[in-house]
């Protein structure tokens with residue numbers, strides 16, 4: 001990470017100071033974001049500090065503050081191409097990344113009474129950030145444009 005940080009800082013400096021913000025090149029990443037996700041077995045768990053309720057908040061409190069709302073009968077805007085992939089691939093191999101990267105807790109792995117794992121989608125909380133469409137390792141989630149009028153509503157912004 002430090003290498004990217006220093007290189008990025010240097011590039012921004014050259015762009016701004018030497019070229020006045022009009023550098024004649026565009027930096028591109030070599031891979032799509034979803035191709036870069038590593039299997040959970042190759043990663044060390046991160047011990048995040050608990051939210052303090054003053055500067056940092058848990059996800060559902062943040063969703064509440066965003067005034068996110070959707071009409072109950074709105075068309076589905078989060079679709080799975082396969083209902084098996086979330087458990088068979090994402091949960092088994094990547095420890096359920098959709099339940100981690102979604103800032104609104106929309107994706108939740110639950111266990112049915114019969115002991116069967118499945119992905120539950122709480123679309124009502126969706127903040128329309130589109131992260132799931134970009135980051136899902138199997139590209140199994142189709143985010144389609146939501147019905148107008150719903151989503152987050154920050155009244156003071």
Ligand code: SF4
Pocket residue numbers: 078101102103104105106107125126127128129130131132133143
């Ligand atoms: S668009 Fe963003 S908030 Fe909505 S489900 Fe996807 S990751 Fe979550």
